[in-house]
Amino acid sequence: MPHYSFSNTQVLVLAAGKGTRMRSAKPKVLHELLGKSMLEHVLISLEALNVGGIAIVTGHGSKQVQDTMNAQHDVSWVLQAEQLGTGHAVQQCKDVCADAEHVLIVCGDTPLLQTNTLAKMLTEHVHSSSDISLLSAFQENPYGYGRIVRDQQGNMLKVVEERDANDHIQAIQEVSSGIFCVRQSVLFELLKEVDNDNEQAEYYLPSILPLAVQKAYSVQSCLMRDANEMLGINDRTQLRNAAKVLQNRVILDWEKQGVTIEQPETVRIDVSVHIGTDTLIRAGTQLLGHTHVGDACDIGPYAVINSAWVDDDVMIDAFSHVDHAHISMHGKVGPYARLRPEAYLDEGVKIGNFVEIKKAVIGKGSKVNHLSYIGDTQMGQDCNIGAGSITCNYDGANKHKTIIGDHVFVGSGTRLIAPVEVNDGATLGAGSIITRDVNPDGLTLSVRSEQRYVKHWQRPEKK
Ligand code: UD1
Ligand code: CA
Numbered sequence: 071m072p073h074y075s076f077s078n079t080q081v082l083v084l085a086a087g088k089g090t091r092m093r094s095a096k097p098k099v100l101h102e103l104l105g106k107s108m109l110e111h112v113l114i115s116l117e118a119l120n121v122g123g124i125a126i127v128t129g130h131g132s133k134q135v136q137d138t139m140n141a142q143h144d145v146s147w148v149l150q151a152e153q154l155g156t157g158h159a160v161q162q163c164k165d166v167c168a169d170a171e172h173v174l175i176v177c178g179d180t181p182l183l184q185t186n187t188l189a190k191m192l193t194e195h196v197h198s199s200s201d202i203s204l205l206s207a208f209q210e211n212p213y214g215y216g217r218i219v220r221d222q223q224g225n226m227l228k229v230v231e232e233r234d235a236n237d238h239i240q241a242i243q244e245v246s247s248g249i250f251c252v253r254q255s256v257l258f259e260l261l262k263e264v265d266n267d268n269e270q271a272e273y274y275l276p277s278i279l280p281l282a283v284q285k286a287y288s289v290q291s292c293l294m295r296d297a298n299e300m301l302g303i304n305d306r307t308q309l310r311n312a313a314k315v316l317q318n319r320v321i322l323d324w325e326k327q328g329v330t331i332e333q334p335e336t337v338r339i340d341v342s343v344h345i346g347t348d349t350l351i352r353a354g355t356q357l358l359g360h361t362h363v364g365d366a367c368d369i370g371p372y373a374v375i376n377s378a379w380v381d382d383d384v385m386i387d388a389f390s391h392v393d394h395a396h397i398s399m400h401g402k403v404g405p406y407a408r409l410r411p412e413a414y415l416d417e418g419v420k421i422g423n424f425v426e427i428k429k430a431v432i433g434k435g436s437k438v439n440h441l442s443y444i445g446d447t448q449m450g451q452d453c454n455i456g457a458g459s460i461t462c463n464y465d466g467a468n469k470h471k472t473i474i475g476d477h478v479f480v481g482s483g484t485r486l487i488a489p490v491e492v493n494d495g496a497t498l499g500a501g502s503i504i505t506r507d508v509n510p511d512g513l514t515l516s517v518r519s520e521q522r523y524v525k526h527w528q529r530p531e532k533k
Contacts, residue, residue, distance in 0.1 A: 074189050075120045080170035080254070083116070084159045085109055085178030086129030086150040091305040097131030098303070099178040100138060103313040104320065105340030105359055108303060109135065111181035111316075113143050118185040119192070121174065125166045127159045155272030156248070157264045160257070170254050172196070175275065177248045179303045182312055182319075187299055188249075191292040195251045201287035202256065202279065204229070205249040207297040214304065215245035216276055218291065226289050229276035233269040246276060247300035256287055316341070332371075346382065364399075373404070395427070416451075433476065446488065449474040456482035456500060463488045475510065 089098025099109035106114075109126070116124055124143075128135045129150040136147055146166055150159045160175055167173050174192065176183065187205070195203040204226070206218055216229040217239050229246045230239050260278040268274060282289050294300060301312045320341060321334045328347035331337055338356040345351070345363045352370030359377035363369060368385045375392045381399040386392065390404030395413035397403060402420045410428040415421065419432045422439035430447035438444055440457035446469050447461050459480045461472045470488035474480075478492050481500030492498065492508040499515025508514045 071118065071185060072189075073120075074118060074185070076172075076174075076189075076192050077120065077122050078171040079119075079121045079174050079192060079251075080163075080167045080172075081116055081119075081121050081124045081174045081176065082148075082160060082163050082167070083109070083112060083124065083126045083145075083176055083178050084156055084248075085135065086127045086132070086153050086159055087179075088130040088153065089179070089304070092309075093306075097128075097135050100131070100135060101303070101309055103181055103309065103316050104338070105342055107138065108181040109139065109178045110142075111341075112176060112178055112183060113139070113145070115183050115185045115188065116176070117143070119188060122170050123166065125163055126178070127162060129153050129159075155266065155270070156275035157261055157273035157277055160275055161261050161273070164258055167254050167258070173250075173252050173254050173257050175248075175250045175252070177302065180247065180249070180300055181303065182299045182301050182315060183249075184299055187294055187296075191249070192251055194290070194292050198290060199288065200251075200290045201253045202282050202289045203251040204276075204279070204289075204291045205247040205251075205294060205300070206244055206291040207247055207294040207300050208243050209245050209297055210243065212240075212243050212245045215302070216248070217242040218244040218246055220244075225283075226279065226291055227283055228280040229274075231268065231270075231274065231276075245300075247294065248275075248302065249300070250275065250278075252278070256282065260285075260287075352388075378409070444472075446470065447472040447474065450476035450478065450494065452476060453478045453480070455480045456484065458482055459484040459486070461486045461488055481515075 085099040092098050092101060100107045123146060125146045125148050127148045127150050132149060148163050148166060150162045191203060191205050209215060214232050216231050217235055219227050219230055219239060221227055260281045263281050264273050264277040266273050279289060298315045303309050303312055320339050321331055324345050329345045329349050331351045333353035336354045337351055340358050343357045343361045346365030348365055349363055349367040354372035355370035356374045361375050361378050363380045364382035366383045367380060371388050373386045373390045377394050378392045379396045381397060383399055384397050384401045387404030390407045392409045394411035395409035397415045398417045400418040401415050406423040407421045408426045412429040413427040414431045416432060416434040418435045420437040420439060421427060424441045425438050426443045428445040430444045432449050433451040435451055436449055436453040438455040442455055443460040445461055446463040453474055462485055463469050472486050472488045473491040475492060475494035477495045479497040481498050483501045484498050485503045487505045490504055490507060493510035495511040496508045497513045498504060499513060502516040
C-alpha cells in the first residue's frame with residue numbers, strides 16, 4: 071500500500087446510534103467480524119490515511135465503546151447525548167474540526183471500507199477543488215440505502231433515504247455510502263440550515279447536498295469500484311453477509327501468499343492471523359485471534375486454534391483445540407488433542423489423542439500420546455508418558471507443580487500426586503501412584519496389590 075498523508079483533513083466516525091435492528095445489549099459498532107469490532111475495522115482503514123485527527127462520535131453505550139477502543143487507538147471522543155440524526159452528530163464536532171480544511175465523515179457501521187478507496191476519494195476531492203464529495207456505489211439491491219437523485223444533465227441533486235423514497239426513487243440503484251468529504255467551512259455553514267422534515271424527524275447529514283446545490287457550491291460523487299466495500303451493517307443478517315465478504319478477501323490474500331485452503335467456505339480465518347507459505351489449512355478449521363502459523367504446516371480438518379503460536383513444519387490433526395499455547399517446530403498434535411493456555415511444546419513434541427496439556431512445558435522430543443492430563447508441569451527432553459497417565463495437580467484449593475527430568479519413562483496409568491519431582495532417567499512402573507520424589511534412573515513403582523486367581527469362579531448366566 072502506498073504511503074498516504076492527508077494532514078489537513080479531520081475524520082469523524084459516526085457511532086452514536088443504538089443499532090436497534092441488531093437487537094443487542096452491546097452497542098452496534100462493537101459487534102465483531104473475524105475477531106475485530108466493526109469500529110476497529112473502520113479505524114484500521116482510516117489510520118493508514120495519516121489524517122490530521124480522528125474523532126469518534128458516541129452516544130449509546132459510549133463508555134463501553136471508549137473503554138474497548140482507547141488502549142489501541144489514538145482518537146478523540148465527541149458525545150452526542152441525544153441521537154437526532156447523522157447531521158446532528160456532525161454538528162457536535164464543530165470544535166474538533168476547527169483547524170481542518172476538509173472533514174471526512176464515515177459511519178462506524180461500514181467495516182469493509184478500504185484505505186485505498188478513501189484515499190482515492192480524498193485525492194479526487196482535493197484535485198477537483200470540490201466543496202462536497204460523496205462516495206457512491208451501484209447496488210443491485212439498493213434497499214435500505216439513501217438513493218442518489220440527479221437532474222437530466224446528471225448533476226447530483228440530493229440523497230433520499232429509504233423511508234422517504236417513493237416507488238420511482240426506490241428503483242434507483244445508485245446509492246450513498248454515507249461517506250462524505252466536505253470543506254470544513256462549508257460543512258458547518260450548511261449544517262446550520264438542515265431541518266428534520268423527514269419521516270424519522272432526524273437531522274440528516276445528506277440534507278447538506280440540496281442546500282449546497284442551491285448555493286452553487288461544487289458537489290461531486292466518487293464511484294466505488296467494489297460496491298461491497300460500503301456494505302452497512304444494521305442487523306445480524308447484514309453482519310453475517312459482511313463477514314462472508316471479508317472472509318473471502320482474507321482467504322484470497324493468503325492464497326496469493328502461498329497458503330492452500332481446502333473447502334474455504336467452511337474455514338474461518340480472523341484478520342489478525344498470520345499463515346506461512348506452503349501451509350495447508352484443511353476443511354472446517356478455525357484460526358482465531360492473533361494466531362501465528364508457520365511455513366509448511368498441516369492444520370485440521372476441524373482444528374480450532376485461538377491466539378496460539380505454531381512454528382514451521384507442525385501438524386495439528388483433526389478436531390484438536392489449541393488455545394494460547396506454543397507449538398515449536400516439527401511438532402505433532404492430535405487428532406483430538408487439547409492444548410490449553412500456557413502449554414509450551416518444545417521442538418518435535420508429540421501430543422496424541424485425548425490428551426490435555428495446561429500450563430506445562432513439554433521438553434524437546436517428548437511424547438504424550440494417549441489419554442493423559444498434564445498440568446502445572448515442567449517436563450524435560452525425550453520423555454515418554456504412557457497412556458492414561460495424569461498429573462494430580464489440584465487438591466481442591468491449590469495447584470501444585472510436577473517436575474519431570476530428561477529421558478523419563480512413565481508407565482501407563484501412572485498418577486503423579488503433585489508436588490512431586492521425577493529425576494532424569496527414571497522409569498515409573500505402570501499403574502504407580504507417585505507421592506514422593508523419584509530418584510534418577512532405575513525403576514520406581516508403588517507397591518501393587520496382590521493378584522489373585524479364583525479358579526472355580528463362573529460367569530453369571532444371562533437370564
Ligand atoms: C445512512 C445514511 C444513508 C446511507 C447509509 C449507508 C443518513 C441519514 N443516512 O443510513 O444515506 O446510504 O447510511 O450505510 O445519513 N449515527 C449517529 N448519530 C445519530 C444517528 C446515526 O452517530 O444521531 C450513526 C450511527 O451509529 C451509524 C451511522 O451514523 O453508525 C449511520 O446511521 P444509521 O442509522 O445506520 O443510518 P442508515 O439508515 O444506515
Ligand atoms: Ca447504517
